[in-house]
Amino acid sequence: MNLGATLAKTGSRVVLVDADIGLRNLDLVLGLEKRIVFDLVEVVEERCQLRQALIRDKRFESLFLLPASQTRDKDAVSEEQFAAVVDQAAETADYVLVDSPAGIEAGFRNAVAGANEAIVVTTPEVSAIRDADRVIGKLSDRGLPVRLIVNRLRPEMVHSGDMLSVDDVCEVLGVELLGIVPDDEEIIDTTNRGEPLALDDSKRLTAIYQKIVRRLEGELVPFTTFDNGYRQGLFGRLFAGLRAG
């Protein structure tokens, strides 16, 4: 959601596809849940056109959502059908971002079917990293280039040795790093309200997503060390003149 909105803000045409059939959420975090008329399954079943099902975002003109169906199963769509919808969306968009469901079952296989690149999101926890490793293996088998976002990093815990560092995570997983997102209450607040961070440049995380987007577009953007750069507490902020990436 935040990647899509940030991409759209820089002028790209972006289609977000919610592949979590039966447990959709992307509509909610975008604040578009009341605007859904048609969904992905109806497009696949040719009960509507793709353009009828796409919902234009309220705030970003070039951002569109293809919502998942809430009352159907993941089995309602085959990999080929899913890939065909993604291909069709890609004809008119610069980016099609497919939000995969958790796990590695049919829903995951569908989400991956139409993609030609993958972003794997993990947290710096042993269990999450093991899952990410398994997923990266599956994506590599399909020949997809994989890049990594480390999410929910708590710099103060890394500092005290209670959390794996980004370097540790990258060493285990051995894939290219796309971004580091600290564990920040802004995420909870903005997703609950359905407001992408890109709306507000004063938010701490907005700059971080902008950096990720620049890397996604091929720019070389250096990573900020969080060691003394990013603290949520007042003291941290006083002592370190903030701004992280």
Place this chain on the structure above:
Amino acid sequence: MHVLSQTGEAVAAPEERVTTGETTKLGRAIVVTSGKGGVGKTTTTANLGTALAQRGARVALIDADVGLRNLDIVLGLENRVQHHLLDVLEETATIDDALVPDKHSEGLFLLAAAQAREKDEVDTEKMRALVASLRERFDYVIIDSPAGIEKGFKNAVAGAQEAIVVCTPEVSSVRDVDRVVGLLGNRFRPQLVINRVRPQLVKKGTMLSVEDVDAFLRLPLLGVIADEPQIIVTTNRGEPLALQRDGKTAAAYHAIAARVAGEDVPPPQVELPKPTLFQRLFRGGRA
């Protein structure tokens, strides 16, 4: 809160569990599920299992997340797993060989998931039979469900009679739980654990409160767990927090276990954190 009487009712012993002399006493099979990934099913399962075992119960934990297992890591048993769930279902290993005794808690056992296999390979009927046979030997069989509502979820639910649903105070997680409760139907008497609550954020109004979640889901509330760095540390180390006797979060897990066991313990409370140094300075000293 309406939860307590309902909780008491939910755990009132069904007929087959009544320990009347020599009659067979069947354990309770409880599935832990959530819809959304990463909300704390595995952590909840490990801590509930540990806390129940510390109370003297015999507990079997089943990791139903075939292909993405984690319960072994959270319990610190990853190097001790020899056989897994699919070996047992396919009868290439006996259940006695496959159950790994926990390092820390007597009476606690793990049946690990296979890491290199797929969920589609699990036969739902065999899973049901396995859980039924474990109920004859254990007081509790706790099944850690994978995220989602696909085959893995259906397998995890197959042998269970009760459900614990875990959510975080976020709208997307609450919506997923609501959907899962619908899919569970009327059989499982789902009870709720609200995980990763940050009292400061609730106070600021940026996070849903326990009351908000309760108002939406209307489920019997089993427990509320704060978002504590300690939980990340202990799961990384493979030593569930419930092994500790002190601390609020450990106590919250013990309270959940007590409530599951049918004790009439007070309803879950989330206390506001102690004021920070900064706040204390401004208020002129400790409260």
